[in-house]
Amino acid sequence: MYTDSIQSKNIVAAKAVAGIIRTTLGPRSMLKMIIDNQGGIIITNDGHCVLREIEIEHPAARSLIDLSKTQDNEIGDGTTTVVVLAAEFLRIAEILLKQKLHPNQIISSFYQALIDVNFFLQSELSFSLEKNNIKDVVKVIMTSICTKLVGKFSRLMCELAIKAIEQMKNKKEVSNMKTFFKIEKISSGKIEQSRILSGIMFAKDIAHPKMKRYIVQPKILLLDCPIEFKKGESQTLIEMNEEDTWQKILKAEENYIIFLCNLLKNFRPDVIITEKGVSDLALHYLYKSNISVIRRVKKSDNIRIAKATGATIITSIEEIENHDFGLSDTFEIKKIGEEYFTFITGCKDGTSCTALLFGSSRDVLDEIERNLQDALSIAKDIFSNQKIIPGGGATELAIGNFLSEKSENQKNSSFFIYKSLSLAFEIIPKTLTENYGDSVIFQLNKLKTIHKQKGIFFGLDGRNGKIVDMRKINVWETCSLKMQLVKSAIENATLLLRVDRIISGLANKKK
Template sequence: MHAPVLVLKDSLKRESGSKVHHANIQASKAVADIIRTTLGPRSMLKMLLDAGGGIVVTNDGNAILRELDLAHPAAKSMIELSRTQDEEVGDGTTSVIVLAGEMLHVAEAFIEKNYHPTVICRAYNKALEDAISVIDKIAMTIDVNDRATMLGLVKSCIGTKFTGQFGDLIADLAIDSTTTVGVDLGQGMREVDIKKYIKVEKVPGGQLEDSKVLKGVMINKDVVAPGKMRRKILNPRIILLDCPLEYKKGENQTNAELVKEEDWEVLLKMEEEYIENLCMQILKFKPDLVITEKGLSDLACHYLSKAGVSAIRRLRKTDNNRIAKACGAVIVNRPEELQESDVGTGAGLFEVKKFGDEFFAFIVDCKDPKACTVLLRGASKDLLNEVERNLQDAMSVARNILKNPKLLPGGGATELTVSAALKQKSSSIEGIEKWPYEAAAVAFEAIPRTLAQNCGVNVIRTMTALQGKHANEENAWVGIDGNTGAIVDMKERKIWDSYNVKAQTFKTAIEAACMLLRIDDIVSGIKKKQAPGAGPTPSKPKIEEEGDADNEQILPE
């Protein structure tokens, strides 16, 4: 019966018990420390070198963690957190990591005192429920149609980013674009799909101030025959196709036997007639612009340009969908099935312009566009990439508010309010869970503390003063001004956070901390790298070295 045990020892690296807890907590703290300095308006930038030798300069938590290459499984799951946060609400990617790191840090003391992880998790979950009920109380609802409030809100969310220094510019772009693509579903629900219907086009050159939201779509294409086709059309009638305007060649098993010379001409004539027929079916509807996702043959191009129609070919499907949304056209699969209702008449202008060496086609001045393009101009590619990342965050914030128009105070005020409320409540909790619950309350202070650290003020003095203020429930809106480190009222400074982002941050951070605490075994299978017939080499269990990634398992309790 001993043999299987030997085999198991041979092929598995295993660590268990408190050793794993400590290793996981250390790894999570290391990840949190990397991006701790990127929280708040006074944040530092990180310069990352990627595998291809390119550089990324950013202070967006998610962008930084995306580039890290880590072996430790616990650290990997921390990185997953910021990605989840980014996909779900688009902001608060740094806060989530800092908070989760702190939650694990305060749990370390209890693990040393031999508390069972389940007890700590139970206390944390209780703290999470209470935290959500606290922020429900202090949230205030706003009117999404009030432009000034919306501007202030989006600005306070991107004030921490690199483009904060350009004032209202990015906030304006974000609000304009998200309100453009918002679709009312009735019953007070709104669908705002910023990934699908907002395209960000980065064109190096010009000033950042030249960036704008186009009431329509811009694509990196020119007309098929620039000499013959118009490059500027007012109020164009647009037909969108996703079929090729080319002669359908037979598949490879087609055999045509040509006996006489005239047969060849017949074949060519058939081809011409087929294409002419196709074009006539399209020209019946008097379009000014025909756009297809597939190819467009020279012959078709000739028929269209003779009729004074401009054409664009090989467009991306996503761009075609955007144009359809912007000008009210319907994408048609077969020219035979065209109807008058499929023609898009909502656009005010079609124009081809040249930026630098490239041509861009604009379909703009749409009457009621449900898709739009944000045109970003700027000095360099790196700058534009960072501006685009910040714009994505700003658009997510605007989207969150359109979906759930509730606000919370920024500047760490929310966390301090939650922390004070939980501390008060912890006195009424009985049993062993009281202490971890209290520790969770303290952990929430990590956010305002980090903000104060990044401002360079005296952290202990500032935190003590803030805790004193928050002991009184009327001061729920007092927090740290991220630029100066002064203690101010967030309502006056108009520093807000979106309710969705905060709630998601708390939930993600605490649930992740609980998950990591409940891991008590890390087992990774390693492939034997040795000559056949050689004896097994005893391997020291070492958790930082990743074994074989495919066999890596994290066993449940």
């Protein structure tokens, strides 16, 4: 019997996961209060953030959480929509399975429908956006992030994202933004103070209080080695038979540190930044040599500094060459709030930048960071693929109508599968209506009628529940985002439909 099958249990688990985050979709979405495994409290309406924090054992449910994670990594937006769609595809597959259709028939028709939908999106529904028109780019990004918890700052996040992407867009490696871009959160000031810094910034102070905090046109040396006496990898015991042996050992250590400092002094660097430790004795000699030192920086920060300044990260002080140094216009240490931050600006490579986010608390800053990450992902998508489509459920309803018409050309079981799949896409306008609190049946029927009479650009304004032309209220999504959503949701649904048995590799613990 199907009701006892693994497919049935997998579908129930998938629908349960979608039910958790379905209310977080749209401008009138609800918030989730999450208690994480450390006992901290997170309040958010970000679908991926919610799923990331919950613990689920069922493998089918975990596959949907992985689906949301993949969507976040690939596109950066649509993490809630993709899970809701995948669960709805499984729900209509459940109905088809009860009608004695074989899973392989359903899977085959799903993939054929995916090909048809991609063609429809690219040829019939999308149109190109002029990426140099900043106003239009802002409108597309606003559609994505204005639904978030701190939506009133969405325009600021849009401006920050566009400025960051424009600064990095000349680099081929812009797809790997971590190399050129970082977000620094500062628990001080107002959100409106947030800005994009052209250069590198990280939370570190100089290692010696008397070292220079401001240097013009510094010569920068980056190290991945300590400036201190080398410690043994294992415990070392020394037997001393003479009174002055200990003093000789200390003197040998001091001489080695002086030797390292003299090597560094010969190259006349202004700033030394290392990922490892620096002894107090070395700091004293380097200070006397008029060299500022920052120690124990993160490897990721060191790599960013190297890319920005043109420096080479050195793993041994004895191997330093003249061409290993980096350059910038200024090096400065500033105190913001209660923390000290290092600023390296006017770098040789002008594409590196840092987002400075200000806020009253860590929770607010975390939510703003999620908003900015979404804005960055959409902005990057727009600059690489300029095709956009209407939002507000208009695209999903248009896809549903297209598949319904396409079903007339299908034979046998494919006809019923296409018809069912066309209804599944209605889950997005349904959810937007539900989350606003309006009548789903009335609004959906009205929207279908308007689509037939006035065209496919009409959708739901999630803020007031009205049916409007998306072109008038500037609600847009990128075509590549929607294509990835549909592709991922169908692939995940078909994957779970193929599973006919779950085998655990873990031993049963019955003791």
